[in-house]
Amino acid sequence: METKVIKVTEKNMDEAMALAGSLIKDKELVAFPTETVYGLGGDALSEGSSAKIYAAKGRPSDNPLIVHIADFNDLERIVSKLPPEAKLLADAFWPGPLTMRFKKNDVVPDKTTGGLDTVAVRMPNNEIALKFIKAAGGFIAAPSANRSGRPSPTLAEHVKEDMDGIIPLILDGGPVGIGIESTIVDLSEDEISILRPGYITAQMIEEVIGKKVTLDAAVDGVSKDAHPKAPGMKYRHYAPKAELILVEGEEKHVLETIVDKAMNATIAEPIGLMLKEKHAEYVKSKLFKIPKEAIIIKTIGNKDDEAAHELYKVLREFDEENVKVIYSESVGNDGIGQAVHNRMIRAAGHNILNA
Numbered sequence: 001m002e003t004k005v006i007k008v009t010e011k012n013m014d015e016a017m018a019l020a021g022s023l024i025k026d027k028e029l030v031a032f033p034t035e036t037v038y039g040l041g042g043d044a045l046s047e048g049s050s051a052k053i054y055a056a057k058g059r060p061s062d063n064p065l066i067v068h069i070a071d072f073n074d075l076e077r078i079v080s081k082l083p084p085e086a087k088l089l090a091d092a093f094w095p096g097p098l099t100m101r102f103k104k105n106d107v108v109p110d111k112t113t114g115g116l117d118t119v120a121v122r123m124p125n126n127e128i129a130l131k132f133i134k135a136a137g138g139f140i141a142a143p144s145a146n147r148s149g150r151p152s153p154t155l156a157e158h159v160k161e162d163m164d165g166i167i168p169l170i171l172d173g174g175p176v177g178i179g180i181e182s183t184i185v186d187l188s189e190d191e192i193s194i195l196r197p198g199y200i201t202a203q204m205i206e207e208v209i210g211k212k213v214t215l216d217a218a219v220d221g222v223s224k225d226a227h228p229k230a231p232g233m234k235y236r237h238y239a240p241k242a243e244l245i246l247v248e249g250e251e252k253h254v255l256e257t258i259v260d261k262a263m264n265a266t267i268a269e270p271i272g273l274m275l276k277e278k279h280a281e282y283v284k285s286k287l288f289k290i291p292k293e294a295i296i297i298k299t300i301g302n303k304d305d306e307a308a309h310e311l312y313k314v315l316r317e318f319d320e321e322n323v324k325v326i327y328s329e330s331v332g333n334d335g336i337g338q339a340v341h342n343r344m345i346r347a348a349g350h351n352i353l354n355a
């Protein structure tokens with residue numbers, strides 16, 4: 001299959017949407033930009049389309065897909081119970097990087113929800129995404145548009161790397177804004193909990209609904225044996241080809257440890273370092289005796305939101321390099337830092353070195 005990439009502009013918007021919409025109605029898949037990462041979209045109400053998504057990604061079929069909508073009123077068509085918090089949260093955060101989980105009704109095929117009786121729904125904050133969802137009939141099932149286990153795509157080029165020849169169309173909307181996936185909050189049970197951290201934090205949700213929000217035990221990344229409610233959280237994810245080791249602790253010790261490890265690098269066996277921008281020069285200066293080609297440094301900005309934006313791109317870039325091991329600085333563990341930290345731990349397969 002030939003994969004067409006359309007750079008979507010104001011000028012060709014209607015034409016692109018007409019093509020994308022008709023492909024979805026023909027039960028084909030279309031990759032599209034959102035504000036979090038690129039999604040791989042299919043008709044959420046069609047079992048066949050969802051099956052195609054799992055096949056294209058090579059994704060385990062027990063890992064459910066998020067349903068994307070463009071109109072709050074469409075929620076009623078797919079959920080069996082709509083708690084009052086849904087409206088409050090939608091008013092505050094939709095369109096935006098918040099996914100809410102509800103009890104589903106029979107309109108949503110089991111295939112879309114990986115056999116669960118719940119459905120996760122969100123409204124993305126991206127003009128192309130919203131127009132595409134409308135053109136496609138209102139309900140788009142979409143996981144991230146990467147092959148299973150690879151870092152999520154934050155550029156259309158990343159989608160092309162993973163999906164070339166597998167899907168007919170990629171809508172290119174340029175780089176995404178946030179760079180990591182949405183927060184998932186569970187409204188299907190009495191106790192409201194975060195199943196996956198993201199840009200919208202538990203505190204932001206608590207402020208809107210006036211209720212306590214807990215964190216699913218599998219989220220903190222430390223309890224790797226916990227049984228997560230979001231099935232995707234149990235898989236090693238976002239993983240680069242090289243072994244990734246996350247170095248944690250006091251900043252000074254972290255940098256010392258990273259320098260110490262990098263001393264072993266040789267031209268034959270280079271070592272990758274993922275660092276905050278402000279630390280790159282310092283680390284380089286400490287490694288002046290090591291041949292330049294033996295150390296591959298990539299930076300993830302300085303602030304947590306910059307790390308969110310850069311993380312997957314940098315992990316993909318490392319895949320292009322001949323490194324077998326990458327040492328990375330960690331990030332803070334609050335606000336969006338918590339979400340980035342969660343993705344880093346999972347990319348590292350819980351491989352943490354305490355400095």
Ligand code: AMP
Binds near residue numbers: 063065184
């Ligand atoms: P992705 O968009 O690729 O990050 O994949 C969707 C994520 O949402 C996965 O981690 C799923 O496990 C999670 N998810 C989707 N639907 C549900 C649901 N009904 N219950 C729990 N987690 C869900």
Ligand code: MG
Binds near residue numbers: 143144152
């Ligand atoms: Mg994903």
